[in-house]
Amino acid sequence: MKILVTGGAGYIGSITAKALEAAGHVPVVLDSLLTGPAAFVRDRIFYEGDIADRDLLRRIVAEHPDLDATIHMAARIVVPESVVQPYEYYRDNVAKSLELFDQLVALGKPRVVFSSSGSLYAVKTAPGIPPEVGEAADTFEVWEDDPLAPTSPYAATKWMIERILDDLAAATDLRAVILRYFNPIGSDPDLESGIYAKEPSHVLGQLVMVATGQRDHFTVTGTDHPTRDGTGLRDYLHVWDLARAHVRAVERFDRILDEAGSPSVVINVGRGDGVTVRELVAAFERVTGRRVPIALAPPRPGDAVGAYANADRARTLLDWQTELSLDEAIASSLAWADRRQDVLGYA
Secondary structure (H helix, E strand, O other): OEEEEEOOOOHHHHHHHHHHHHOOOEEEEEEOOOOOOHHHOOOOEEEEOOOOOHHHHHHHHHHOOOEEEEEEOOOOOOHHHHHHOHHHHHHHHHHHHHHHHHHHHHOOOOEEEEEEEHHHEOOOOOOOOOHHHOOHHHHHEEOOOOOEOOOOHHHHHHHHHHHHHHHHHHHOOOEEEEEEEOEEEOOOOOOOOOOOOOOOOOHHHHHHHHHOOOOOOEEEEOOOOOOOOOOOEEOEEEHHHHHHHHHHHHHOHHHHHHHHOOOEEEEEEOOOOOEEHHHHHHHHHHHHOOOOOEEEEOOOOOOOOEOEEOOHHHHHHHOOOOOOOHHHHHHHHHHHHHHHHHHHOOO
16 A cells, blocks of 8 residues: 655654555655654655645645555644644644645545544543542543543644544545544654654653753652642553554555444544553653652643543454553663664754
8 A cells, every 4th residue: 555644754654654664555755844854754755845735735646646545644743832832733733734635535535544632532530539549540541432622722733633524524535534642652663763852842752861861850740630649641652553553544444434334433542551650750760770850840831631542442443452561662762862863963
C-alpha cells in the first residue's frame, strides 16, 4: 500500500512512516517543516508544503494515483502554547484540515486515519475520595463513548476535527478511522527519530533533560489532583506501539468500518493503565539507577488531571495491543537523547 502521511517529518509521523516501511508499505510524506526536522524525512518520498494547498494535493495524487489512504498527523500540539496562541491553533489544525479533507474527497482519496487525542475526555473523578486512599485513579478509565470536555484550545481543535470528519463521512464519500492517542513516549527502534524539541514540554522530555544535565531538577506541576498520589495521571505507551496501530488502521481500514457499522469510528490507542507523575519519576529512577531531584509547582495552563484508555475497541477492531513496557519506552527515550546530537546537530 502507498500511504500519504501529513506531518510525516514530525516525531510520531516519522516513526509511523518507518513502521509502514517495516510492514512493506510506502509512505509519501507531506510536511511544512514548521516544526518537524527535515532530517526525519530521510530518503522517503517527500513534499514540502501546506496541507491546505489544494494545488499541491492535486499534484501529489497525480504523481501517486495509487495512494490508498491518508494518515493525517500534521498539527500544532503544544498545550500551553495553544492557550496563548489560540488563533494559530484553530487556523492550522481545524481550518486547514477542512481544506485537506474536502480536497481528498474531490480527488477520489476518501480514506482518512486521523490523529486525535485522549485529552478530549471529561475528567472522571470520585467525589469525596481523597488522593491518599489510593483508589481514585481507577475512576479515570475512559471509553470511546464517554463525555468529552476539552480543557485547552489544542484539545478543542482535535474535538472539532472529529466532528468535521463525522459530518463529512455522513454526507460525502469520506471515511474516517479516528485514533485517540494517549501519551506516546520513546523513540523508533533504530534511534533514527525521536523527540526533537530542544526543551520539550511533556513530562518524560523534562526528565530526560535532568538526566542529561540540561536541568538541575524536575518540576512536578500539580500535586493536589484527585489521584492516588495527588499528581496528574497519564496513559503512557511506546511510540513504536502507536506507530504499529496506524499500520493496522490502514491495513484493516474497510474491515474496521464494516465491523463498526459506521462511515467513521473512534478508537482509543493506549496501554490501558494509568501512571501518575510520581510513578513515572520512580520508573525513571529505576531505569537510570539515579535519583531525580524534584520541585513542586501549580498545574500549567490547559493541563488536565488525566485519564487512561479502555483499549478493548483497539484490540477488537485493529487487532492491536501494546507490546512494549513503560521501562522500555523510558530506556528508548534516554538512548535517543544520546543519539540526537548525531541526527539533528543539537543535544
